[in-house]
Amino acid sequence: MEMAGTKSRLTWAVNLAVGFLVLLWIIPTFGLLVSSFRDRDAISTSGWWTALSASERNVIVRADAPDNAAPDGAGWVLSGSVFEGGSGNVTAFGIASRAPEAFAPGEVATHPKGHQITVEANGDYRIAYSEQPSGSRGQRLFVRAETPPGFTLDNYREVLFAEGMGKALLNTLTVTIPATIIPILVAAFAAYALAWMEMPGRALLIAGIVGLLVVPLQVAFIPLLKLHNNIGIGKGYIGIWLAHTGFGLPLAVFLLRNYMAGLPGEIIESARVDGASDFAIFRKIILPLSFPALASFAIFQFLWVWNDLLVAKVFLGTGEDQVVMTGRIVDLLGSRGGDWEILAASAFVSIAVPIAVFFSLQRYLVRGLLAGSVKGG
Amino acid sequence: MDQLLFAVSTIIVGVFGCVAYFYFSNILLDRIYPASGPNAGANINKSTAIRPWLFVLPALLVLTMYLVYPVVSTFFLSMRDTRGAFIGVDNYTWLAGDEKFRESLGNNLLWLVIVPAASTFFGLVAAGLTDRIKWGSIAQSLIFMPMAISFVGASVIWKFIYDYRGENQGEQIGLLNAIVEAMGGTAQTWITLPFWNNIFLMVILIWIQTGFAMVILSAALKGISEETIEAAYLDGATALQIFFKIKIPQIWGTIAVVWTTITVTVLKVFDIVFAMTNGQWGSQVLANLMYDWMFRGSPDFGRGSAIVMVIMLLVTPVMIWNISNAHKENR
Incomplete structure (x- = not known):
């Protein structure tokens, strides 16, 4: 018998190890998510992890010019805020660079020249003079301030409306929807024939499709670009729909055939005996029963087309009306590598849709993966 | 928006086109070799032999055009120079x-x-x-x-x-x-x-x-x-x-x-x-x-x-x- 103590210690270790692994795997994406909500300055001056907690920093501000002091009772007073429109929490202040944190908020600091300075915790300062002061250079204030984590939606607003990512999103949708739906139908009929109809050379066709599964897409670029130019399609949506259909078909036929071949033969046989035509059997029996496999493939193809960069770069033009999201992000990476806020928000827009699909339809995705690789291929 | 309309109409045309092809090609096959009349037996044999090919034809065409042909074509292209002249294995050397x-x-x-x-x-x-x-x-x-x-x-x-x-x-x-x-x-x-x-x-x-x-x-x-x-x-x-x-x-x-x-x-x-x-x-x-x-x-x-x-x-x-x-x- 195993001792209870060692068992629970082992469980602990396993939990801890999995926790560590999960953390390691989600931190990168989480970093991008956080970054995409930070403003430009924050992104380029501090790591995203600092945005999660209030950050303390030392700032030096210049108070208003003494010329602007207003009479107040017996003396003259200057007032304002060290945060100038922002907000924060002052934890200490000072009036000389030698002792920048000499006073607690609310305390009164007396300047060697006689005027008295106070900075409140909310950032309001007040400088009191006994005689009318003059000069255009304001008093320097050293402030240690705690600023709350600041998040903004501006990046997304800019990305979607000003940077053309909205248009790119539309282009991506334009590519993805037909390129996902059209191959399914073509593949389903072929898969049925390969699974349930007697034909010479069937085994050879199946072997051929398994072989085509791994053909590198790069093979197709030059010949097909030439072909598209020759038949007048050129670079454009029709070309990329056809290309994605072609590239997705081997997996579609393979997945669907495997699934359909596993359906109970008695149903199909008895329908045949009852005089149903193959077309009717396909439409009324096979298609509804194959829904899980159809869904698996649809998710695969959707993710693949949505995330694709290479095929889009080859088969689509470079104009505003054809550049997809991945292409635009790569351009941003190259030409404007410093615009982190734009980059982060753009990337998150482009990965949000696949992630949503992933989490809502994960079941089918897993099933498809298992069918696609454990069996045979 | 025109663009999405274009995409959606492509889907409709594509899907209907596919369905129409499969549907009408099957009907056509039944007309040519009717499963009744004097040659019913022979006709049924013939149509059973042909029908699977009707089902796989579109897939085969697309696969051939977008994957098989490119492999062959790329192979021959790899033995040509920028002007299209045959140069054997020079590119590989x-x-x-x-x-x-x-x-x-x-x-x-x-x-x-x-x-x-x-x-x-x-x-x-x-x-x-x-x-x-x-x-x-x-x-x-x-x-x-x-x-x-x-x-x-x-x-x-x-x-x-x-x-x-x-x-x-x-x-x-x-x-x-x-x-x-x-x-x-x-x-x-x-x-x-x-x-x-x-x-x-x-x-x-x-x-x-x-x-x-x-x-x-x-x-x-x-x-x-x-x-x-x-x-x-x-x-x-x-x-x-x-x-x-x-x-x-x-x-x-x-x-x-x-x-x-x-x-x-x-x-x-x-x-x-x-x-x-x-x-x-x-x-x-x-x-x-x-x-x-x-x-x-x-x-x-x-x-x-x-x-x-x-x-x-x-x-x-x-x-x-x-x-x-x-x-x-x-x-």
Whole structure:
């Protein structure tokens, strides 16, 4: 018998190890998510992890010019805020660079020249003079301030409306929807024939499709670009729909055939005996029963087309009306590598849709993966 | 909006076109060889012989045009120069001597060894561990999630990790350098570090592929018969011994499948290198080199095609292995 103590210690270790692994795997994406909500300055001056907690920093501000002091009772007073429109929490202040944190908020600091300075915790300062002061250079204030984590939606607003990512999103949708739906139908009929109809050379066709599964897409670029130019399609949506259909078909036929071949033969046989035509059997029996496999493939193809960069770069033009999201992000990476806020928000827009699909339809995705690789291929 | 309308109408035309083709071609076949009348028997035989081909025809046409023809065509293109003249194997001999090509091939081989090995290893570890705990399925889907992210998106994500700030550029905003500095090390420009930058690019793909390996291996682990595990347990084997000596040997086949599937992905890796370094600083790979030759100022389709044929050649063993496996399954 195993001792209870060692068992629970082992469980602990396993939990801890999995926790560590999960953390390691989600931190990168989480970093991008956080970054995409930070403003430009924050992104380029501090790591995203600092945005999660209030950050303390030392700032030096210049108070208003003494010329602007207003009479107040017996003396003259200057007032304002060290945060100038922002907000924060002052934890200490000072009036000389030698002792920048000499006073607690609310305390009164007396300047060697006689005027008295106070900075409140909310950032309001007040400088009191006994005689009318003059000069255009304001008093320097050293402030240690705690600023709350600041998040903004501006990046997304800019990305979607000003940077053309909205248009790119539309282009991506334009590519993805037909390129996902059209191959399914073509593949389903072929898969049925390969699974349930007697034909010479069937085994050879199946072997051929398994072989085509791994053909590198790069093979197709030059010949097909030439072909598209020759038949007048050129670079454009029709070309990329056809290309994605072609590239997705081997997996579609393979997945669907495997699934359909596993359906109970008695149903199909008895329908045949009852005089149903193959077309009717396909439409009324096979298609509804194959829904899980159809869904698996649809998710695969959707993710693949949505995330694709290479095929889009080859088969689509470079104009505003054809550049997809991945292409635009790569351009941003190259030409404007410093615009982190734009980059982060753009990337998150482009990965949000696949992630949503992933989490809502994960079941089918897993099933498809298992069918696609454990069996045979 | 016009554009979406265009897309939607394409779907409608495409879907209806497909359905109409299948429907009417079947009806036509029934008209030509009616299953009644004087020759009913012979007609039925004929139409049963033809009908499957009606079903597979569209798929075959598209596959032939978009995959089979290009393989053949690329092969012939690889033996032509920029003006289209036949030059035999000159492009290949040029490749053999080209520095960039050797670098790419070397890097690709490195990717080929490290990425499948690491992804399978981490996938196996994750599968083995998550199977034992309550929140295992949540953990699995979080590790699996990068699979849904595009290579380009992943590159941006990892840019926030590898970023480097020089001495006078303020604090590090890249996670890796911040950690290195916090532990007392010196920050590095990871992406331009010769040789090691390859590894840092590979990490991105490993991060993506581990989830895939985990999901499949986890299913295989669940499929192992309880009896063997129980027997080992009763004989006093520890959890680790059971995992390595009982479970792993039973899923070798699945491990091989995962390994080869990732291998094929690795051979075609393009986006990550294109987005992160574009092949600079000694990180070039074949797929990106090919893209370079295809779209540079003066494209050379011959040389580009020759590079593709090298990728094709590297994929071929996997292809043959897959076909023979599928053949065994279907027997």
